[in-house]
Amino acid sequence: xxxxxxxxxxxxxxxxxxxxxxxxxxxxxxxxxxxxxxxxxxxxxxxxxxxxxxxxxxxxxxxxxxxxxxxxxxxxxxxxxxxxxxxxxxxxxxxxxxxxxxxxxxxxxxxxxxxxxxxxxxxxxxxxxxxxxxxxxxxxxxxxxxxxxxxxxxxxxxxxxxxxxxxxxxxxxxxxxxxxxxxxxxxxxxxxxxxxxxxxxxxxxxxxxxxxxxxxxxxxxxxxxxxxxxxxxxxxxxxxxxxxxxxxxxxxxxxxxxxxxxxxxxxxxxxxxxxxxxxxxxxxxxxxxxxxxxxxxxxxxxxxxxxxxxxxxxxxxxxxxxxxxxxxxxxxxxxx
Amino acid sequence: xxxxxxxxxxxxxxxxxxxxxxxxxxxxxxxxxxxxxxxxxxxxxxxxxxxxxxxxxxxxxxxxxxxxxxxxxxxxxxxxxxxxxxxxxxxxxxxxxxxxxxxxxxxxxxxxxxxxxxxxxxxxxxxxxxxxxxxxxxxxxxxxxxxxxxxxxxxxxxxxxxxxxxxxxxxxxxxxxxxxxxxxxxxxxxxxxxxxxxxxxxxxxxxxxxxxxxxxxxxxxxxxxxxxxxxxxxxxxxxxxxxxxxxxxxxxxxxxxxxxxxxxxxxxxxxxxxxxxxxxxxxxxxxxxxxxxxxxxxxxxxxxxxx
Numbered sequence: 001x002x003x004x005x006x007x008x009x010x011x012x013x014x015x016x017x018x019x020x021x022x023x024x025x026x027x028x029x030x031x032x033x034x035x036x037x038x039x040x041x042x043x044x045x046x047x048x049x050x051x052x053x054x055x056x057x058x059x060x061x062x063x064x065x066x067x068x069x070x071x072x073x074x075x076x077x078x079x080x081x082x083x084x085x086x087x088x089x090x091x092x093x094x095x096x097x098x099x100x101x102x103x104x105x106x107x108x109x110x111x112x113x114x115x116x117x118x119x120x121x122x123x124x125x126x127x128x129x130x131x132x133x134x135x136x137x138x139x140x141x142x143x144x145x146x147x148x149x150x151x152x153x154x155x156x157x158x159x160x161x162x163x164x165x166x167x168x169x170x171x172x173x174x175x176x177x178x179x180x181x182x183x184x185x186x187x188x189x190x191x192x193x194x195x196x197x198x199x200x201x202x203x204x205x206x207x208x209x210x211x212x213x214x215x216x217x218x219x220x221x222x223x224x225x226x227x228x229x230x231x232x233x234x235x236x237x238x239x240x241x242x243x244x245x246x247x248x249x250x251x252x253x254x255x256x257x258x259x260x261x262x263x264x265x266x267x268x269x270x271x272x273x274x275x276x277x278x279x280x281x282x283x284x285x286x287x288x289x290x291x292x293x294x295x296x297x298x299x300x301x302x303x304x305x306x307x308x309x310x311x312x313x314x315x316x317x318x319x320x321x322x323x324x325x326x327x328x329x330x331x332x333x334x335x336x
Numbered sequence: 337x338x339x340x341x342x343x344x345x346x347x348x349x350x351x352x353x354x355x356x357x358x359x360x361x362x363x364x365x366x367x368x369x370x371x372x373x374x375x376x377x378x379x380x381x382x383x384x385x386x387x388x389x390x391x392x393x394x395x396x397x398x399x400x401x402x403x404x405x406x407x408x409x410x411x412x413x414x415x416x417x418x419x420x421x422x423x424x425x426x427x428x429x430x431x432x433x434x435x436x437x438x439x440x441x442x443x444x445x446x447x448x449x450x451x452x453x454x455x456x457x458x459x460x461x462x463x464x465x466x467x468x469x470x471x472x473x474x475x476x477x478x479x480x481x482x483x484x485x486x487x488x489x490x491x492x493x494x495x496x497x498x499x500x501x502x503x504x505x506x507x508x509x510x511x512x513x514x515x516x517x518x519x520x521x522x523x524x525x526x527x528x529x530x531x532x533x534x535x536x537x538x539x540x541x542x543x544x545x546x547x548x549x550x551x552x553x554x555x556x557x558x559x560x561x562x563x564x565x566x567x568x569x570x571x572x573x574x575x576x577x578x579x580x581x582x583x584x585x586x587x588x589x590x591x592x593x594x595x596x597x598x599x600x601x602x603x604x605x606x607x608x609x610x611x612x613x614x615x616x617x618x619x620x621x622x623x624x625x626x627x628x629x630x631x632x633x634x635x636x637x638x639x640x641x642x643x
Contacts, residue, residue: 079462082484083491108442109465131442133417135426139446154418154515162420182512182559183416185460188483189511189552192561192634195627197483199460220546224633227545243512247551248544249522256518256543256554336516336527 011307012269013279015073015172016296019051019286024061026293028070031300035065036073036104037285038202043091044075045128046285047202058098071101075285077126078202079107089113096121104150105129106185111144124148127174128185128198134166141169148172150281153263154183156333157271164276173272175265176295177283179329181243181258189242193224205241212237221245264326266299269306272331342575342602346375347595348479348502350457350585351382351412353510354555355534358390364586365398369405372592373599374584377402380412380429382440382458383513383558385422386530399435410436413444415458416513416557438479445473452476457504457583458513464492471499478502479583482509482565485631486577493578501578506568506594506615507585508540508553509561509625509634518554527557538588550623563625563635568615569608570629571601589618 016032018024027035038044040052053061058074065072074095080088088107092114095103102122105111106129114123127150131137140146148170151160164171182189184198191197194209205223213220218230221240228240238244243257263283265272272280280303282295301313329335349368352361368377379398381387402409413426423443430437430447439445440458455478461467462481470478477500480489484503493501504510519541520530534541540553540560550562564587567574571582582602584594597614600606612624627636 079460080465081491082463082488083494085463085465107460107463107466108469109463109467112469113465129442130416133423133443135423135443135446136417136441139442143446154416159418181516182514186416186458187512188481188509188634189559191483191628192509192511195631195633199462199481200483226551227547227549230546246546248546248548249541249554252522253546254522256522257514257516257559330515333528334526336520 010273012273012277012303013172014296014299014303015279015281016292016299017177017282017285017287018061018292019046019048020289021053021057021061022289023285023287023292025064026289027296028065028068030293030297032070032296034071034073034101034279035061036075036281037061038075038077039091039094041087041091042081042202043078043088045077045126045198045202046075047078048207048286051286055094055098058094058100062099073102073104073124074100075104075126076110077104077106077128079199080110081200085109085113092118092121102147108144111140111146115144119145122147124150124172126150126185127152130154130183130185132183134163137163137167137169141167148278150174152184153180154330156335157268157275157331158333160272160277160331161275170278171276172279172281173265173277173331174263175280175282176263176299177287178241179258179261179263179327181329187243193226193242205239210240259327261327261329263329265328265331266302266312268328268331269302269312273306342571343604344580345571345575345602346581347373347598347602348376348410348581348583349374349378349591349595350504350507350583351378351380352586353383353558353560354538354540354586354588355384355387355532356538356588357535358394361391362394362398364591366401367592369398369401369407372595374407374595376408376410376581378410378412378438380438381425382412382415382456384517384534384556385414385419385425386527387532387534387556388421388425408436410438410454412438412456413440415440415456415510416515417441417443418515439475445470445475449473455479457481457510462488462492464496467492467496467499471496476500477581479504479581482511483628483634486570486573486629487631489574489579490577496578500580502581502583503567503574503579504565505571505574505582505584506566506598507564507587509563509565510558510585511552511561511634512559514557514559517556518559519556522554530556561625561635563623563637564619565626565634566612566615566624566637567626567629568598568601568611569639570626571598571608574629587619589620593618 106126228245
């Protein structure tokens with residue numbers, strides 16, 4: 001932030017995912033400062049069957065969090081369908097009524113609605129808005145009173161440092177979990193193959209369009225009619241997320257866009273603090289309670305150690321990360 | 337909607353998204369000025385600011401040539417703004433006076449506040465709330481996101497008489513943009529040391545599935561469809577849905593002839609079936625797609641008569 005000099009031992013806020021009430025309690029019990037969640041409909045970017053919160057579950061979650069000094073943010077981060085704004089407006093109205101600590105929004109129309117209708121409700125800018133420069137971020141701040149920006153996973157730490165000096169708002173960065181290699185909120189790859197996308201439907205490479213074909217010598221994974229990957233018997237078959245597939249270009253088969261890696265920035269916490277970042281976000285509202293508990297407790301230790309100036313713990317999260325590979329993604333400029 | 341109404345529809349030539357040889361690029365626009373029946377021509381780098389130095393010096397001459405030919409000229413801005421260089425590019429374009437600018441991200445939207453401007457297809461205008469906000473900010477024309485269905489378009493355009501609506505009607509669909517350069521990556525290079533290898537593929541680098549089926553193409557930071565979006569059969573339905581402009585996105589084949597096909601169908605001089613054959617020949621039989629319009633997967637080609 002403009003007025004603050006970065007402090008090396010400032011404590012990062014830990015923002016953790018929950019797709020169910022059990023995961024919410026697990027996150028808070030294991031040290032989450034904040035839990036973010038979505039309602040059980042197309043208003044959020046993890047619109048999966050059996051996931052997310054009813055209004056009643058939100059009320060209970062808010063009680064559980066607030067009694068333990070934690071906060072709840074509500075992700076309303078898809079783009080409303082033309083002619084059908086009501087579910088999105090109701091989500092914002094209810095977030096305000098139930099006393100959520102912030103809403104996470106991407107659509108300008110919704111930001112405008114929330115700013116006019118609920119000026120006292122904290123507004124955060126979702127990663128799905130893809131605000132990756134000071135000009136855009138300051139516009140969201142000045143126009144809609146945004147209090148925090150979740151940065152797109154396209155920026156390097158050097159760029160985040162420079163950015164934080166040019167904006168007067170908190171920044172939150174992704175720390176762990178799934179990695180979008182495309183600019184978030186600007187990707188229609190999923191809908192090109194399935195008709196459903198993050199922006200319109202809150203899903204990417206949806207499970208209903210996934211199938212596996214056992215061809216004897218290999219297991220082929222498909223999204224719709226498109227082959228995304230093929231695995232030899234000794235290979236572990238991964239989920240066919242479109243941009244993590246194997247394709248052929250220039251005569252070579254490769255993970256052209258990105259290997260099936262998982263983002264993990266735990267080794268970069270000091271750099272992120274120095275870059276002026278306020279909060280770390282863990283991806284994975286679709287993950288189970290055990291996963292949430294394990295990741296959150298490890299990050300709690302790491303964030304505390306960073307703030308205390310002690311050695312960062314050696315985190316063993318390999319067993320739960322996709323494909324057993326970790327990356328710091330775009331935070332390291334060479335990723336590009 | 338009858339043919340006389342469709343004849344009022346306008347054609348926009350979108351910005352060249354590929355890294356063409358600068359001489360070829362200049363001559364392309366000169367030919368468009370001299371021969372193409374398009375009403376509006378967009379010009380400017382929308383994918384990668386690293387390409388700017390090759391094209392920026394040519395722009396004033398091209399603008400003059402297009403304007404003298406009676407074309408409306410629009411300057412398009414970058415879709416993804418990350419670096420200081422990117423932002424400088426957007427600031428320079430939006431500072432130009434007496435020319436319409438097309439905003440492809442929110443930083444351009446902010447710089448164009450209170451001045452008539454266009455919203456490009458890379459900005460996310462999915463609904464009336466955002467449309468209304470952008471209209472108050474100064475937007476007079478909007479090219480909608482490529483994902484939108486006819487049903488959503490119809491809902492969005494209802495009772496919006498102050499805004500002109502355009503759709504991406506022809507060309508490979510721009511599906512994603514990234515910080516990472518996949519062209520460089522496929523050559524074992526990084527973005528910073530890219531050697532401008534994206535200039536090797538004038539319509540994008542083919543990306544096939546493991547089965548060998550053509551799927552996508554890569555254009556530097558951008559990923560596009562392998563198929564060619566083609567709304568030639570859908571012009572009537574789109575006109576009835578409030579669309580008054582159709583965007584043709586430059587490919588290496590004959591865009592003057594592509595524009596003439598669309599014009600002739602809009603003017604009722606050619607049936608869309610006949611135009612489809614001509615377009616297929618021009619693109620050397622490239623697969624067509626229009627699935628997004630019908631709420632299906634974007635890669636589908638749904639014939640309207642099958643609906």
